[in-house]
Structures are given as C-alpha cells and as structure tokens.
C-alpha cells in the first residue's frame with residue numbers, strides 16, 4: 001500500500017480536508033486513493049510506468065463523450081487534438097487570432113488608462129483567453145455577441161456539472177436523488193446544442209482558409225465498440241458540440257488564472273516588471289503609441305520575437321511554479337497492479353499528484369515562496385532550459401507529465417508569453433494609491449486569487465493629442 005514515510009496519507013488528508021472540505025474523502029471511502037507529493041515517486045509512476053495510470057477513474061464526472069474517459073476512445077480523440085490542432089505548425093497558423101484578441105483587449109484596457117482607482121482585469125483576461133480558443137475551435141473571428149453567448153452556455157454547463165461531482169460515481173442513483181439538478185443539466189445541455197450546433201454546421205459548410213478544431217472532428221472515426229452495429233462511426237453533431245465545450249473548459253480557466261497570477265506579481269514587484277520591459281525593448285524597441293479604439297494595432301510582439309526573450313519565459317514559468325492554477329492533476333487510475341519503489345499500487349486505485357506542493361518544495365527549490373524568475377535562467381548565456389514535461393526529472397509539473405500530460409501545454413505557454421509580453425510593452429502597470437496586491441489564494445477547483453488584482457494602467461507611449 002502507498003502509505004508510509006514517502007507520503008503519510010493521514011496528515012495529508014487532514015490538510016486536504018481543511019483546504020477543500022469533506023468531499024475530498026468521499027472517493028477514498030469507495031476507492032483507494034493516493035496522493036503523491038514525492039518528486040521521484042511521481043516520476044516513476046508517471047513516466048516509467050506511464051501506461052499503468054494513463055486511464056481516468058470511472059468516478060470522474062464525465063457526463064458526455066470526452067478526451068478524458070477510458071479505453072480506445074480517448075486515445076483517438078486525444079491523438080486528434082494533439083496532432084491536428086496542438087502541433088507547432090497549426091499553432092503558428094493562428095497568429096492572426098492572437099493579434100485580433102490582443103487588439104480587442106488593448107481596446108478595452110485603454111478605456112481605463114486615466115482611472116486612478118484602478119480596474120479589475122480578470123474578466124478582460126478571461127474573455128481574451130476564451131476568444132483565443134473560440135477562434136481556434138471554429139476557425140474565424142466570431143462577433144462579440146456570439147462569443148458572449150457561447151461563454152454563457154459554457155458557464156451554465158460548468159455550474160451544473162459542479163453539482164454532479166459527488167454523485168458522479170452513482171449516475172443512476174444520482175439521476176433519482178438529484179432530479180431537479182438532472183433536469184437543469186438536460187436543459188443546459190439542450191441550450192448548449194442549440195448554440196453550438198449551428199456554428200459547427202456553418203463552419204463545416206463554409207469555404208476554409210485554415211484548419212479549425214471542428215474541421216478535425218469531422219474526420220474522426222470512433223472505434224467499433226462505440227458503434228451499436230459493430231461498425232466504426234463518425235461523431236454526431238451533439239458529440240462535436242461536447243468536444244468543443246471540453247476544449248473551452250480545459251483551456252480557458254487554467255490559462256486565465258495563470259495570466260492573472262503572473263500579472264499580479266508583475267504589479268506587486270515593479271523591479272521585475274522593469275527588468276522584463278527592458279528585455280522586451282532590447283528585442284523589439286520602444287512600443288508605438290496605441291491606435292484609437294477599433295483601429296488595428298500597427299505592431300505587436302510576435303511569436304518569433306518571443307523566442308528571443310528568456311526573462312519573459314522565466315517570468316511565466318515562475319508564475320506557474322509559485323501559483324500552479326491547479327493543486328492536483330485530473331485523477332489517474334491504475335490499470336494494472338504494479339510495484340513502484342517498493343510500493344504496491346493496487347489495480348483500480350486512484351492516484352493524484354500534489355503538483356502545487358511539488359513546486360513549493362524547499363528540498364527542491366531555494367526560497368520557494370519568493371517570486372524569483374531568475375531561478376529559471378541557466379548560468380550559460382541566461383537561456384531558459386527547463387524540462388516542463390518532467391521527462392528527465394520532475395521538479396514541477398503544472399501540466400502533468402507522461403501519457404496524460406496536458407495536450408495544450410505548448411499553446412498555453414505561448415498564449416501566456418504573448419499576452420504578458422504585449423501587455424507589458426504597451427502599458428505600465430502599477431498599484432492604485434492606498435492599495436496593495438494581495439497574493440492570498442482561494443482554492444476551489446482551481447487556485448485563484450482571493451482578492452482579484454486591481455491595477456492602474458498607463459500608456460508607455462502617450463498618444464499624440466494633435
């Protein structure tokens with residue numbers, strides 16, 4: 001059993017219960033669950049024995065077909081996502097979307113440039129991250145109204161799914177006990193289909209200049225066991241809508257939270273912001289003045305420029321280490337009993353990994369609570385060489401590791417670097433008079449800022465008034 005000095009389950013459970021409430025113990029009652037906080041044990045389980053725990057537990061609240069479940073379906077859907085959409089060529093081809101989203105974001109931010117009370121930026125960040133994924137999913141620039149409608153059904157969906165977490169392990173009983181919630185789930189699902197399916201159909205029927213996520217779903221053949229008559233089959237429109245919804249779910253909240261923490265640290269520590277700005281202007285020069293609202297930005301820091309900005313990469317990594325958006329991975333399930341470092345891991349057990357704690361482990365990191373991007377700069381030419389996939393050793397794994405690693409990790413890193421670089425280039429970010437940046441954390445499903453960032457912004461290059 002995985003219980004002794006490597007991680008003693010009891011004290012961990014007490015801490016988890018204090019932090020996350022009693023629900024954390026529920027799965028353990030029905031299913032042996034283990035939390036791994038030890039870097040080398042995590043490495044061995046996830047990398048050396050990756051195949052062992054590459055499934056998700058059946059108790060996950062997966063209410064629709066998704067990349068998260070079990071068996072051959074997830075392999076096909078995941079391979080599609082990773083190779084068709086998250087490949088470097090495709091990611092690069094969406095530079096128009098990044099520029100478009102950045103223009104919308106700077107338009108909104110510049111309305112608050114004169115405000116001395118500061119602005120709460122989280123909703124703007126969320127909208128930007130969401131719009132980036134919407135454009136990759138449907139392949140074009142949807143109008144604001146349409147994006148808001150999609151965001152609304154997504155939010156409704158998340159709320160209602162949250163209520164099913166506890167009873168996900170008894171879906172039939174859940175339907176009876178949670179009759180009202182189940183009805184609400186059906187209503188929200190219908191709404192989602194009504195919003196998503198027309199957009200999906202119109203994308204499929206339109207002439208295409210690029211490949212969107214939806215286009216790749218059309219070609220998928222599900223394995224035989226998914227089809228009642230024994231043949232392989234294609235995804236239905238409803239399933240495509242579910243896949244798009246999951247694409248947004250997986251990538252929006254996590255990346256928004258990461259951007260929020262990173263920007264909060266840059267506001268709190270002006271010397272780090274100045275150092276980053278100095279690096280940026282060394283690579284791309286001083287920023288141009290922002291155009292008037294609605295006029296496209298004449299110049300942006302692009303993907304190639306970012307490759308020359310080591311300190312920027314270090315800031316983003318330090319943000320992910322110090323404030324991992326998620327404290328755990330999605331649960332992994334053990335497919336076959338195995339021995340790992342002298343421990344027996346029983347088949348069917350659920351394993352999770354204390355990823356946030358790993359990033360703050362004083363045995364691995366000096367001054368772990370400090371925000372010090374320099375720790376990621378190697379002494380050789382100040383380059384960032386960090387094994388974020390944990391292939392050689394695990395030091396921090398905000399995206400997981402092994403076969404179930406987040407398939408969107410490269411996209412997420414690019415979106416974070418791109419937005420942070422451009423936001424710092426165009427605007428100077430400060431704390432409003434009489435306020436301070438509070439880095440306290442609120443842990444729900446994700447680890448968010450308890451008191452959202454409120455910041456003053458000013459233009460680095462004032463627009464000429466004539």
Ligand code: HEM
Nearest residue numbers: 068247250251254255258329330398399400404406408412
């Ligand atoms: C800073 C941003 C992000 C963070 C910190 C993050 C983190 C994670 C983590 C920890 C997991 C679970 C890994 C495991 O269980 O081993 C995961 C899974 C996943 N992520 Fe991300 N993620 C981010 C952004 C994205 C983006 C932009 C996408 C793209 C749409 C995405 C798509 C997914 C999907 C589809 C899964 C499920 C994979 C599976 O079950 O095989 N994520 N992510």
